[in-house]
Amino acid sequence: MSLELPASTVDPSKTIDVYADGGSGSDLVRIVGTSGNNTVTVTSGAVTLGVMTLTRTSIELDDFDGVGGTDQLTVTGGTWHQADDLQNGTNVCNVTASSSAVVVFNTTQHIGALSVTSSATATLAARGGSYDVTPARVITVSSLDLGSDINSHATGTLDIKDNDLIVKSGNLGTWNGTAYTGLQGILQRSLHDGAWDLPGIITSLADDDGPYTAIGIAKASDVFGISSSGTASWIQGAGLTVGVTGSDILLKYTYTGDCNLDGEINGDDYFQIDSHVNLSGSAFDYFNGDLNLDGLINGDDYFFIDSNSPGQHDPL
Ligand SMILES: [Ca+2]
Numbered sequence: 420m421s422l423e424l425p426a427s428t429v430d431p432s433k434t435i436d437v438y439a440d441g442g443s444g445s446d447l448v449r450i451v452g453t454s455g456n457n458t459v460t461v462t463s464g465a466v467t468l469g470v471m472t473l474t475r476t477s478i479e480l481d482d483f484d485g486v487g488g489t490d491q492l493t494v495t496g497g498t499w500h501q502a503d504d505l506q507n508g509t510n511v512c513n514v515t516a517s518s519s520a521v522v523v524f525n526t527t528q529h530i531g532a533l534s535v536t537s538s539a540t541a542t543l544a545a546r547g548g549s550y551d552v553t554p555a556r557v558i559t560v561s562s563l564d565l566g567s568d569i570n571s572h573a574t575g576t577l578d579i580k581d582n583d584l585i586v587k588s589g590n591l592g593t594w595n596g597t598a599y600t601g602l603q604g605i606l607q608r609s610l611h612d613g614a615w616d617l618p619g620i621i622t623s624l625a626d627d628d629g630p631y632t633a634i635g636i637a638k639a640s641d642v643f644g645i646s647s648s649g650t651a652s653w654i655q656g657a658g659l660t661v662g663v664t665g666s667d668i669l670l671k672y673t674y675t676g677d678c679n680l681d682g683e684i685n686g687d688d689y690f691q692i693d694s695h696v697n698l699s700g701s702a703f704d705y706f707n708g709d710l711n712l713d714g715l716i717n718g719d720d721y722f723f724i725d726s727n728s729p730g731q732h733d734p735l
Pocket residue numbers: 452453454455456457485486487488489490510
């Protein structure tokens with residue numbers, strides 16, 4: 420069953436209550452906004468857009484199509500399964516997930532501001548195909564907020580599975596003497612020495628395709644040797660590339676040791692770690708060979724790249 424609720428046909432002076440029971444099978448409800456700014460609010464009980472309130476049961480897929488304008492998807496409870504890209508046409512859609520909300524993105528997404536706070540989770544569904552023919556999905560966000568507890572640690576969780584993430588003009592972060600700051604700091608804490616059991620940016624598929632697959636992180640300007648405003652094509656596997664800008668922060672599910680985030684380990688990655696190991700203590704970052712994000716470039720990092728280089732499967 421597929422049900423479409425177009426806001427443009429609704430009399431704004433009325434109150435519209437819609438009840439959808441999908442029963443068996445896979446069912447989808449699509450909420451269609453207008454060319455103006457729309458806000459869809461999802462709670463554990465209902466979905467609201469303007470004067471429309473939808474109560475749904477046994478609906479496996481949801482879709483908010485904002486059409487145009489600056490739209491907002493706010494999920495404060497329950498689960499929202501976004502079936503298609505939230506940017507569909509000329510709209511920009513910001514997404515806020517809070518409380519214990521669960522948001523699942525089933526496809527590549529272009530999102531404005533993505534906020535996943537308190538104990539909310541957002542997940543980009545796994546590729547669902549073999550890596551030689553199925554490229555990674557990509558979430559591109561203009562900004563990323565994962566909340567902050569009393570110790571300034573992330574509280575929300577973004578699980579990119581075996582996919583990729585682009586944070587436009589993001590803050591890669593630096594080593595402050597005891598930890599990384601910025602996005603590398605969030606990743607360092609979530610990684611938690613390989614346990615992936617703390618909020619932040621995680622993959623629940625770590626080590627799922629051979630030894631030591633995890634999330635690598637780098638700034639596009641470093642990876643491609645371009646200026647902050649320069650552009651390049653970034654590999655998503657299976658022949659797909661996506662355009663990136665130098666100021667973008669790139670996060671990729673890949674073999675630990677893939678410093679330059681092209682999905683495989685080869686001489687280019689060894690060049691990175693070999694040329695920075697003697698600078699350990701003054702050189703930092705995953706891109707330069709700190710593969711376990713502990714602030715050092717040493718034998719522990721060589722263990723990952725040396726173990727993975729012969730064991731890697733298809734490029735990721
Ligand atoms: Ca809209």
